[in-house]
Amino acid sequence: MMRLKRRTVAACSSALALALGATACGGGDIAPAGSGGGKLDGSKVVVAGVWSGTEQKNFRKVLDAFTEKTGAEAEFISTGDNVSTVIGSKIEGGNAPDVVMVPQTGVLKQFAHKGWLLPLGKKTEQTVTDNFAPVWKNYGTVDGDFYGLYFKAAHKSTVWYSPDALDQAGVKPPKTYAEMLKSSATVADSGLPAFAVAGEDGWTLTDWFENIYLSQAGPQKYDRLAAHELPWTDPSVVRALTTLGELFSGKDLVAGGRQGALSTDFPSSVGQVFGADPEAAMVYEGDFVGSIAKEEYGKKIGDDAAFFPFPAVDGGKAPVVSGGDAAVVLKDGRNRKAAMALMDYLATPEAAEVWAAEGGFLSPNQKADPAAYGDDTTRSIAKSLVDAGDTVRFDMSDQAPATFGGTKGMGEWKILQDFLRDPADPKGTAAALEAAAAKAFKN
């Protein structure tokens, strides 16, 4: 379908996905029985997740490696975009998968609250404590129980640019937000709008905001705002919106103008920078921009498409906003033993390295060998993520109820789109955000 975005998954695009089957439901290939003759011979674990296409193929390789090692068969079924409904109906029908890869913290919480999940075993927990920064374990814990193992991560603080375009304008990748604004103005003077902004996809706008907010207001406030302990009308929010508004309203800083940005979807925004006929010099989004530039537009990562870390705002620390897919074990699954063995395996650096070698993957696992990544750019993104350690923060909109943080045409997505259309009133925007958040968090 059009814009599958993990974070939206729980929910927002579900209509599409379910109704039309927008997404994948992977073939039922069964991994060959392990030749390794492991201790789990004859058992079978069924894993469900949103992955399709390449991601599904690559994850199957991880499952094959698991089979090789333990002898347990592993089958992957794709739920399409709407994990909650598919898993819910499978549980109702008495045919629940054993393990689910949940695409965001909000869904993890939702599953835990519904009582669908089994806390992970001591062994897995210990491996996670040893191999991951504590923040990852915290995001996998609901009400004191550890349920979710973050296997695949995204790094959402990367600004991608066309080196040619910056050279043409004679500017270097900036270190601070102020520098970025200045360089952007220079780039705009050179005749190329500075940024491609995918205003049609609300989630790119929330990511913009989150990076600025994390750096400007700091991680403590970020956590409180994410939990809605801090109201959105807080001055720190208004300040971050004002900062974002400077970029949106700058002269020719946004390709196609703000109105044009509102009708640009995320893949097109990457195309505006890396397509055949560039219309912008830079595009901000996660590490996956690189894969799109490479696969859809044939750019060589590192040469024709490079990134710089999202710059620090107003003297803060440069932000690292992240997110990821967590593996959880369902209570109603038929094969707990194999499921737990799979969790143990997914917590090892070895499992991460299998996918890292295939590309399009970042592991939050500190022990994973950087040499496993296929190219230097990915390696440096992975390093930045692991080095950030406990200062990593999860995407705020992913943590919120989906009506606020993850639904097309609603909540934060919609309000930030309105803000992009007219950034003149950050206070009013903050008030609108608070009203929507209050409604969503009450539920």
Place this chain on the structure above:
Amino acid sequence: MTALTTPARTTARSSPAVTPPSGPRRSATRRRWFVAVVFALPALLLLGVLVVYPMLFSVGRSFFDATGTRFVGGDNYTEMFRDPATLKAIRNSTIWVVVAPTLLTGLGLILAVLTEKVRWATAFKLLLFLPMAVSFLAAGIIFRLAYEEDPDRGVLNAVAVGVHDTFQDASSYPTARARDGQGLAKGADGSFRTTGETRPGRTVALGLVGVQPDELPAGAAPARRAASATAAPDELRGVVYLDFTPGGGGEQGKVDAKERGLPQLAVEAVSGDGKVAARATTAADGSFRFADLAAGPYELRLPARNFAPPYEGISWLGPALVTPAVIGAYLWIWTGFAMVLIGAGLSALPRETLEAARMDGANEWQIFRRITVPLLAPVLTVVFVTLVINVMKVFDLVYIIAPGPVQEEATVLATQMWLVSFGGGQDQGLGSALGVLLLVLVVPAMLFNVRRFRRSQS
């Protein structure tokens, strides 16, 4: 199981249901009931278990909160109407219900009648049938792309822009602009004017930015020499140049060595009383010259036509047009349905009646109006009612075609219901309440059908 004929039955056109069975016939009546039950039961059983039961469950569910454990009475209903999105959805659903089934039934009827008159009817029917065979997702994506604003990718805007540009030339420097505070300011009409006054005998350099070097006309030459030319006393000279050195390093507001002029740009000299005293067009190096000017202060103006933004086509998926646009896609998909069903009805019409009318000298319009349409009424009703109900349920097309920023403008009840119960909301209480609302709103369509049904029976 021989059907016995009652006296009532032998009288044509009397209602079969109104004859009360009398004494000796009771067992026969029972047997007829039994036959009827055998005919209808399998279908009714399936419906009861798989459709009615979930529906009742859903009605009950609408009185509970999101978790499904707490009874909240009518709260979901009040909540539903408090949300402005619901009201928008009701408005849009109304537009859909009024417009789409009528257009579709009309179109289907006309096409069904017309295809009867051509030899390639089958080919035509197949063509109109194909969209139904394409999945909704693929259809949604086709139209999403067709309505795309970028004329390089959206076919409708490609046509719109193509037509527009044949009649009107594009301006030469749509993206050019002046830096703030460097001698030029943008006027309300989109032109650029000098901020300080200037007089004959001077040479001015007007710097613009925002033009990509490879977008300059091929002959554009460096502007530096022209910028330092000396003007005669009654002459006002100048140069319009691109104030940006590729690769950086240039000084703002100064004509650096590598900076080129902007050719083919219209320049006007405006005298103190606001009248245009002279006009010129820049040369390859961006230079211009007004000779024989009367003394006095002048303002130089780069008229707006130099910078007119290119025509971008129509914003099909903007807030104003999004609902008609989605309805258009829906028509493309469903016309085949209406046409095939109406065609099937048409083929069942008694030919003799039509032929007799023709022989009596009725023209095609009269036949259509007086005979075809009334005879087709039951079929038209089926098609119309089915479409009304289907339109109430449509949400996938809306969800795919409407972009995020205008989703709210395009939303319909079914989209709301889906979003609330399975989408972001995961609140099946509220979602069920919306479902009940949907059910209630279809009642008029039902009643319409009942009334027709009763009439045809009596």
Place this chain on the structure above:
Amino acid sequence: MTVITDTPRQERQAWPARLTRRLSSGVVQAVLIVVGLIWITPLAGLFLSSLRTERDNAGSGWWTALAGPGQLSLDNYSTLLADTGITQAFWNTVLISVPATTLVVVLSALAAYAFAWLEFPGRDALFLVVVALLVVPVQVGLLPVAKLFGQLGLFGTIPGVVLFHVAYGLPFAIFLLRNYFAEIPREMLEAARMDGGSEWRIFAQLVLPVGRPALASLAIFQFLWVWNDMLVALLFADSASQPLTVALQSQIRQFGSNIDVLAPGAFLSLVVPVAVFFAFQRHFVQGVMAGSVK
């Protein structure tokens, strides 16, 4: 029909009438050609897109392929078909669509006949309830039916998927057929009943033949809806019983329009419905009734 051949009729008419008919026939053809062109354009777009790479599709409109056919290739199709699960999925789709269509047509024809021509208490009220069920969206049934099927052991099986489709196809089918059957001239039925025909025989030998255009239309639409379904299959089938729609889309990428997957997928899955259309189309125009009324 009595396909409406113009010739015999024209012979009976005077020449001015013939002239106007010629003229109007020209207008009719022109109108239909215009409509046809409007309808074919999006399909042509989809087809050309299916032959272009993702990169081409992202960069330029499909119509540019008309100027440079060099960019067209069957690569998207071969990529799709390289998925080994496709053949199995194809058969699953057939195994789901054929019984679902047959059952809907048979059950609804029986019920529609009962609603139109047999008497039983509460008939009209019941019919209204059935029509009202048209409005119940499939989504309403998902979770309750999943639970029920789980208890019956039908969850994750092809019969489960089929039953679900049948149940949700019935209201429209009954509604459609009842209204068609109700138009059968009463005299015909009365005559058959007088001759001592049982209801079964009347149904099989009179109603079904007369209702052929309607039955054919119903069958083909029901077939289409089941063939293109993804939602029900996604929830109610497991990986061994998944249909084509589900399998085709496992190749979708996370970002991008995915038109290079969806377009060839759409055309691959179009083949069977088109074949079905051809198989049924002659029944659309089979006016048995036309000759039988006097």
